[in-house]
Amino acid sequence: MTPTVLLRNGVVIDTAPAPTVLGKADVLVEDGRIAAVGPGLAAPPDAEVVEAAGKLVLPGFVDTHRHTWQAGIRATVPDGTLPAYLERVLGELAPRYRPDDVYAGTLAGVLECLDSGITTLVDWSHIQLSPGHTDANVEALRASGIRAVFGYCYGGDGGPGALAAETRRVRGEYFDAPAGTLTMAMAALGPEIAGEERALAEWRLARDLGLPVTVHMGGHGPESAARGLAFLADAGLLKHPTTYVHANHYTGEEFERIAGSGGTVSVAPAIEAALGIGPPPTGRARNAGVPTGLGADTVASGPGDMFSIMRAAYFLERGRPGGAGLGFTAADALRMATIEGAEVAGLADVTGSLTPGKHADILVLSVDTGTAAAHDPIAAVVLSADTRNVDTVLVGGRVVKRGGVLGGHDVPALLDSLSESAARLTRR
Incomplete structure (x- = not known):
């Protein structure tokens, strides 16, 4: 009790x-x-x-977008760009991960969150190379004690049928019954990364299983951003609960369309600036009425604590050309890191404020x-x-x-496991 x-x-x-x-x-x-x-x-x-x-x-703080499994490859891509990150982390390192690497990285990453005051996390996990990788990820989240949304991104072979079968297994095995502090979302790769066919399969499956979607959209240039949003609208998917991660290249009109559809945005200001994705859309999204949260994204190229992320959001927004962001306040940054982030995570009735009755x-x-x-x-x-x-x-x-x-964890032993995993993963 x-x-x-x-x-x-x-x-x-x-x-x-x-x-x-x-x-x-x-x-x-x-x-x-x-x-x-x-x-x-x-x-x-x-x-x-x-x-x-x-x-x-x-x-407690709410991190609305983090690839938590990457704790063991911290600072592997400093001073890089998005292509460099994709090549090094997803092209070279991710295929080397075994389930025990996923467990060690995820648990260490979550404890980093708790240690720095992040009590709620959207774990955008695209290291699901096999059912064993997935089971290790969920078990690490359970063991940590954090409140988390497990963003499941299928990474195996077999096309839409295999995606559907494994997603249904994960949903049924881990999330059908009330899961305490853990819930599930569909971490979608389409349409801008993996194409429209994959997106159709992901959104339709998310609808069938009652899962929200969190997706990297809007960060691949203006044309790609416009094309992807138009695709969702044409396919009748725009009104499904969706968080748009790295929405840097949407226009004001497109943000208004997202707001009207009930969508939300997750900004990773430090990573978006460091990897050259684009100026963080913090003020533009919020001014259009889109609930907007903050995320660390990846410690391979940036900081993992919310204090650094709030400061990045604050200074990058206030430094917009022509004084366009000078209306953004410290209170705005704190709101994004708490109750507004909880809204983005779909948990505003659960956490994010000190309202009596909330967890x-x-x-x-x-x-x-x-x-x-x-x-x-x-x-x-x-x-x-x-x-x-x-x-x-x-x-x-x-x-x-x-x-x-x-408390509650043998941190030195975990860090030893993480160091062993990191050494193997990064061995040339």
Whole structure:
């Protein structure tokens, strides 16, 4: 049974409907959910009291796009471009992965998330080379304790029939019954990467199985972006729940079309800038009314913590030519990293804010020399804090990090396994 927890006397920041500093207050967690938020809450007799005085208390971060399995090939493509990343990571390294490499990389990647305050993750997993790879991926997510959407991207042979059979197996074996903190999405390769036939199979299967779609679309140039979106519309697929990842090249009119269809966008600002995909569409998507979240994407070429990603989004948007992005605020960045990200992940009714009744995915940040004397706590989180400040993390009311230390895992042993895997994968 999940323990009752009272976070006492922290400076509380809530994020719904917009980031707001509530001031010094308590947060009561019962049965894994937020029961109350306010000053001077009474501690139930069985409550574990966590003293948060002088610390910041806020919802856990939501990463809406990460290839989590790549934790073992960190920094393998620095200073590269998208073609270099595709050649090195997907062309050379991915085919070498065995199921145990997937397990070690995914578990290590998820613990990196939890350690840095990310409590919800969309795991866009295109390392599904066999059923064994898939089983290892899901087991690692389960073992980690994070809240995750498993974005399943079929990577085997056999065409649409094999794709459908294996996706149905995964859906039935792991996600038919309520799965606690894990849910499933279709991570689609079509239409811009793998073509329209693959896209038809993926979207129709997602519709049949009741799965949302998350897809790399809009990042391959204006013509490809327009053609792909038009294809979805012509095929009657546009209104299916879809997250467009790297939507850099959509026009304002196309973003309005996405908004009207109920679609969402995931921006990976650091990776989009570093790999030359294009200027992150943060402000343009949000101004069109599209819910827009943040993602780390790949640690092969960029950072894996949400503090770095929020800062990348903030500075790249505000630095748009002609002052076009100067209306973007630190509060906007925090909203994207929490409640807006939860909306993109399809979990806004579950997480992303401190609304009573939601699952208790909570982050407690300490204040040190880098964040002391901050006049705006929201700006301090976005512009000043880093992973050193992550003191306590709860997922579904369960404490997974306390006093700056991850619990429940033999981290040194896992890192040894990851190092062994990385050495084999990258051996020339």
